Amino acid sequence: MAVEGTNERDWHRWHDDYTDPTSPLSRRLATVQARIREFLDAAAPGPVRVVSVCAGQGRDLLDVLAAHPRRADVTARLVELDPRNARAAADAARAAGLDGVEVVVGDAAVVDRYAGLVPADLVLVCGVFGNVTDEDVRRTVGYCAQLCATGGTVVWTRHRREPDLVPRVCEWFAAEGFEPGWLSPPEAGFGVGTHRFTGTPRPLDRGGRMFTFVDR
Structure with missing residues (x-):
């Protein structure tokens, strides 16, 4: 997972911790x-639409x-900016025969990247909220009301540090x-x-930007 404007962290090597089941x-x-x-x-019978913001290698x-x-x-x-991660995701989808999965190399913060597939039934915003300002977290939550269909679900992550x-x-x-649907307990770390979205999806803010990663 990566976003334009930040290049200090190697987001490809960041995925190495997945190989340690205790991490x-x-x-x-x-x-x-x-x-x-x-x-x-x-999920109800029929088509299911999913978008993943800063998808990384798509393992989730x-x-x-x-x-x-x-x-x-x-x-x-x-949607994933780092071409190495995007390539890994595309290779994994192809190897699994997941013909309905599209991997887009691009800045996941740009709302236009999701046009044509939103509002979606499942929106994944994982690995984002811990790397942006509080204001951008709030902004992105607002954009989820554009990305998510009525009755759809958002799955998100954020660290529990003070x-x-x-x-x-x-x-x-x-x-x-x-x-609210489900929330991990604080002791999980x-x-x-x-x-679950109970409202009516808002029109997509074409040209809008949800967030900018903060350099570490």
């Missing part, structure tokens, strides 16, 4: 995958889809017409949440 990143991934699996298990979605009985129903767009922003993130989702 916080690996445990968070397993939690996100469980939420995606639950969503697909409960692709690993679940590869073995899920609803895989053929899913049309997904994964000051813990997770309670405010939940408040911001509520203010945009989302109802990371934040993973799901929210």
